Amino acid sequence: MNDLADRRIAEADIAAYMRSLGEAARDASRIAARADTRAKNQALQATASSLRSNASRILAANARDVEAARAAKHDDAFLDRLALSEKSIEAMARGVEEIVALPDPVGEISDLRYRPSGIQVGMMRVPLGVIGIVYESRPNVTVDAAALCLKSGNATILRGGSEAIHSNGAIAACITEGLREAQLPEQAVQLIETTDRAAVGHLIADEAHVDVIVPRGGKSLIERVSREAKVPVLKHLDGVCHVYVDARANVDMALAIADNAKTQRYSPCNTMETLLVHADIAKRFLPKIASIYEAKGVEMRGDAASRAIVPQMKVATEDDWYEEYLAPIVAIALVDSLDDAIAHIAKYGSQHTDAIVTDDYTNAMRFLREVDSSSVMVNASTRFADGFEYGLGAEIGISTNKLHARGPVGLEGLTSRKWIVLGSGQVRK
Amino acid sequence: MNDLADRRIAEADIAAYMRSLGEAARDASRIAARADTRAKNQALQATASSLRSNASRILAANARDVEAARAAKHDDAFLDRLALSEKSIEAMARGVEEIVALPDPVGEISDLRYRPSGIQVGMMRVPLGVIGIVYESRPNVTVDAAALCLKSGNATILRGGSEAIHSNGAIAACITEGLREAQLPEQAVQLIETTDRAAVGHLIADEAHVDVIVPRGGKSLIERVSREAKVPVLKHLDGVCHVYVDARANVDMALAIADNAKTQRYSPCNTMETLLVHADIAKRFLPKIASIYEAKGVEMRGDAASRAIVPQMKVATEDDWYEEYLAPIVAIALVDSLDDAIAHIAKYGSQHTDAIVTDDYTNAMRFLREVDSSSVMVNASTRFADGFEYGLGAEIGISTNKLHARGPVGLEGLTSRKWIVLGSGQVRK
Numbered sequence: 066m067n068d069l070a071d072r073r074i075a076e077a078d079i080a081a082y083m084r085s086l087g088e089a090a091r092d093a094s095r096i097a098a099r100a101d102t103r104a105k106n107q108a109l110q111a112t113a114s115s116l117r118s119n120a121s122r123i124l125a126a127n128a129r130d131v132e133a134a135r136a137a138k139h140d141d142a143f144l145d146r147l148a149l150s151e152k153s154i155e156a157m158a159r160g161v162e163e164i165v166a167l168p169d170p171v172g173e174i175s176d177l178r179y180r181p182s183g184i185q186v187g188m189m190r191v192p193l194g195v196i197g198i199v200y201e202s203r204p205n206v207t208v209d210a211a212a213l214c215l216k217s218g219n220a221t222i223l224r225g226g227s228e229a230i231h232s233n234g235a236i237a238a239c240i241t242e243g244l245r246e247a248q249l250p251e252q253a254v255q256l257i258e259t260t261d262r263a264a265v266g267h268l269i270a271d272e273a274h275v276d277v278i279v280p281r282g283g284k285s286l287i288e289r290v291s292r293e294a295k296v297p298v299l300k301h302l303d304g305v306c307h308v309y310v311d312a313r314a315n316v317d318m319a320l321a322i323a324d325n326a327k328t329q330r331y332s333p334c335n336t337m338e339t340l341l342v343h344a345d346i347a348k349r350f351l352p353k354i355a356s357i358y359e360a361k362g363v364e365m366r367g368d369a370a371s372r373a374i375v376p377q378m379k380v381a382t383e384d385d386w387y388e389e390y391l392a393p394i395v396a397i398a399l400v401d402s403l404d405d406a407i408a409h410i411a412k413y414g415s416q417h418t419d420a421i422v423t424d425d426y427t428n429a430m431r432f433l434r435e436v437d438s439s440s441v442m443v444n445a446s447t448r449f450a451d452g453f454e455y456g457l458g459a460e461i462g463i464s465t466n467k468l469h470a471r472g473p474v475g476l477e478g479l480t481s482r483k484w485i486v487l488g489s490g491q492v493r494k
Numbered sequence: 495m496n497d498l499a500d501r502r503i504a505e506a507d508i509a510a511y512m513r514s515l516g517e518a519a520r521d522a523s524r525i526a527a528r529a530d531t532r533a534k535n536q537a538l539q540a541t542a543s544s545l546r547s548n549a550s551r552i553l554a555a556n557a558r559d560v561e562a563a564r565a566a567k568h569d570d571a572f573l574d575r576l577a578l579s580e581k582s583i584e585a586m587a588r589g590v591e592e593i594v595a596l597p598d599p600v601g602e603i604s605d606l607r608y609r610p611s612g613i614q615v616g617m618m619r620v621p622l623g624v625i626g627i628v629y630e631s632r633p634n635v636t637v638d639a640a641a642l643c644l645k646s647g648n649a650t651i652l653r654g655g656s657e658a659i660h661s662n663g664a665i666a667a668c669i670t671e672g673l674r675e676a677q678l679p680e681q682a683v684q685l686i687e688t689t690d691r692a693a694v695g696h697l698i699a700d701e702a703h704v705d706v707i708v709p710r711g712g713k714s715l716i717e718r719v720s721r722e723a724k725v726p727v728l729k730h731l732d733g734v735c736h737v738y739v740d741a742r743a744n745v746d747m748a749l750a751i752a753d754n755a756k757t758q759r760y761s762p763c764n765t766m767e768t769l770l771v772h773a774d775i776a777k778r779f780l781p782k783i784a785s786i787y788e789a790k791g792v793e794m795r796g797d798a799a800s801r802a803i804v805p806q807m808k809v810a811t812e813d814d815w816y817e818e819y820l821a822p823i824v825a826i827a828l829v830d831s832l833d834d835a836i837a838h839i840a841k842y843g844s845q846h847t848d849a850i851v852t853d854d855y856t857n858a859m860r861f862l863r864e865v866d867s868s869s870v871m872v873n874a875s876t877r878f879a880d881g882f883e884y885g886l887g888a889e890i891g892i893s894t895n896k897l898h899a900r901g902p903v904g905l906e907g908l909t910s911r912k913w914i915v916l917g918s919g920q921v922r923k
Contacts (some may be wrong), residue, residue: 095840095864095866098863098864098866099860099863099864172863178882178885181884182878182883184871184874184878184883186878186883186885187883189862189863189870191863191866193896194866194896223702225900245847276896277896277897277898286770297726297896297897303566315919318919319920321919322921324917324921325921325922326921329921329922333895335639405621406776411524420915431528432912433618434527434528434601434618434620435524435527435528437524437527437620437623437912439911439912439913440912440913440915441618441912441913441914441915442613442914442915442916442917443914443915443916443917444611444916444917444918444919444920445915445916445917445919445921446917446921446922448921448922449611449613449915449917449920449922450913450915454609454611454613454615454922455609455615455913456607456609456615467622467623467705467706467726468622468706468726468897468898468910469707469897469898469910471910471911471912471913472912472913473913481896481897481898481900482900483866483867483868483869483870483900483901484868484869484870484879484884484900484901484902485862485869485870485871485872486849486869486870486871486872486874486878486879487871487872487873487874488871488872488873488874488875489747489873490744490747490750490751490873491872491873491874491875492750492751492753492754492755492758492874492875492877493754493758493875493877493878493883
């Protein structure tokens with residue numbers, strides 16, 4: 066498995082190769098779906114052990130990838146995402162052990178009630194089936210995603226970035242060892258062993274064998290996958306998150322939240338990009354947040370009304386309201402009412418995460434109900450929109466889809482619920 | 495609204511027309527989403543009243559459709575589905591009143607829990623947004639679908655069969671009156687006022703303005719919609735439902751269920767099409783069910799093993815196992831084990847509804863867990879797979895999708911859950 070890149074697959078054979086992966090995944094998914102909690106946990110625990118005992122092998126494979134990426138003149142940020150260390154391998158192993166500790170969602174029965182006909186009707190949580198993961202240069206996704214999918218009873222087909230193929234192969238070998246040790250089918254987690262881009266095209270169109278695609282990576286990857294997929298895609302494209310400081314906000318609280326939501330980290334999707342401020346509080350709030358941002362080197366781009374209060378802001382253009390900066394830049398606009406704030410978010414937002422800061426009960430309740438985002442918050446930083454913070458234990462990603470799972474997606478989002486009926490011979494009249 | 499068919503829309507304008515419907519629906523959906531329960535119920539109650547007081551107008555419009563369909567040589571079954579009567583209009587009005595009586599799913603908050611960070615995290619049930627309904631000749635779908643979508647806070651764009659356009663227009667006028675009376679936007683329920691097929695193409699591709707498509711009708715309609723849609727489609731294509739009579743089934747119970755599941759009605763999607771019988775019980779069970787079927791004129795098509803017991807069965811071919819007969823025909827196969835029964839269902843079934851008849855606890859539990867269908871039953875007729883029987887009050891359809899709603903889809907399936915966070919100034923460390 067360490068010489069995957071050397072294994073060449075003829076172009077004409079890619080379709081057949083992908084079909085064979087799909088069929089094997091479908092078969093394995095049936096076994097994974099009925100595997101008991103003990104077997105799944107055993108496979109995960111053995112994977113964690115294998116990651117630790119094969120750390121030097123993984124690092125050697127990773128060194129080949131890093132060397133090739135350096136030769137190909139990838140930038141430092143790219144190399145940073147690609148490079149593994151003793152510490153990051155230990156973190157992967159711990160991550161898998163955290164998933165072992167989570168409750169098994171599969172088979173959970175809820176809402177089982179007697180109906181007038183005498184049947185009992187309820188719902189049972191079941192795996193989705195086969196999950197395709199398409200990701201870029203971070204090798205840790207290989208094991209994080211596979212572990213979440215396996216714990217939730219699904220089979221996985223993994224397609225990592227071609228630049229990480231040796232690292233991913235070495236990590237996948239540890240997962241294979243874990244599955245083998247628990248006597249689960251090795252095909253429950255398969256890594257695509259070709260760097261040919263056509264393979265992704267086949268994967269995301271294979272409705273017969275793949276139930277959902279989770280893309281993990283930059284916007285262009287997610288756009289391509291969404292555009293070409295025939296299989297449903299669990300995804301978010303943008304995180305244009307807002308904090309709205311209401312007229313009746315506590316100024317100190319608003320400062321803490323607007324500061325944290327923008328500056329705690331600049332690159333996550335749940336970082337605030339646009340700050341909306343009610344005109345009635347702007348004179349008390351804006352100069353203070355501006356000095357905080359200035360001290361941290363955050364560039365402010367304001368509309369005319371906010372620049373009238375803080376003249377050193379740059380001019381925001383219409384494009385700024387749509388922008389996910391992922392950088393120390395913030396767009397700032399004044400609004401005259403809660404309605405204007407909600408309308409701004411509906412027009413320019415990405416339905417990811419939006420927060421209001423207010424002490425007004427009615428406005429808090431209206432914001433909660435009327436803002437149609439995957440996470441809506443009152444008096445908290447948008448940075449909390451995260452599987453760990455929400456108590457999911459881990460997340461496979463964040464979804465801004467309307468159907469199925471919205472927001473951080475953990476084990477539950479990798480399952481669905483089927484109906485079950487328990488009878489004692491009832492027939493329909 | 496009664497002369498819709500006479501209103502011609504130039505082909506070149508269809509795209510613009512559909513975009514304007516989409517934009518109006520999106521705007522109306524925001525108002526519908528925040529409408530309170532009282533307003534939604536008032537609109538529905540007024541719709542029911544309007545249906546009753548406009549019964550003669552609706553019947554006149556329907557008569558035009560029926561006349562045209564007869565002139566176009568449609569068959570009796572078609573005319574039957576198209577024709578309305580005083581009684582069926584009263585049934586529509588009562589159906590709407592039943593939806594008034596259902597609890598409002600919107601805004602329901604669940605699982606609100608404190609996290610170690612001090613924030614409270616939970617989920618709020620919210621409308622999906624804009625729902626496109628594409629249906630065929632039954633005019634009652636116009637009001638049934640619109641009422642379910644409105645109660646769940648969604649806007650609807652309806653596209654009925656061209657043969658029912660006058661009937662649908664007359665019914666839609668009653669809904670418009672209901673919305674107006676409750677001061678809700680009339681655009682919350684819009685009927686496509688052209689019979690041009692291109693309109694459907696625009697509707698199902700309009701990702702910006704439509705959140706989900708529900709096709710209601712025959713297989714060719716659903717196939718076309720599924721193939722061409724860019725918007726997610728809530729659907730089932732086939733209902734190849736199975737009853738498996740286990741070795742330890744109670745024979746009398748198995749007879750009652752196998753009879754009811756096949757013969758109670760032949761055309762619904764939850765009617766059994768294939769009967770699987772464990773070899774150990776076949777000699778006691780098969781001759782008896784065969785006489786029941788023979789007495790009711792049900793044609794039996796069996797595999798070699800079942801024909802060895804009941805020689806008068808016709809020969810089943812491989813195609814029969816895939817077939818949704820929707821007719822007095824049943825395919826019958828013997829199996830040697832529960833595993834074989836589950837494998838048969840996995841290979842040939844449509845993941846709609848499958849039942850086991852057994853007194854064996856382990857087999858019942860295994861069947862429930864391992865059969866991956868939208869409804870899985872023990873000792874009950876597949877005919878129970880239905881929104882009313884399950885207690886949903888009403889259903890917009892049955893879904894065999896893996897994601898989002900599976901099985902009968904009622905008000906809850908027309909909503910999703912977003913995350914809400916209630917804080918008191920928390921920021922992320």
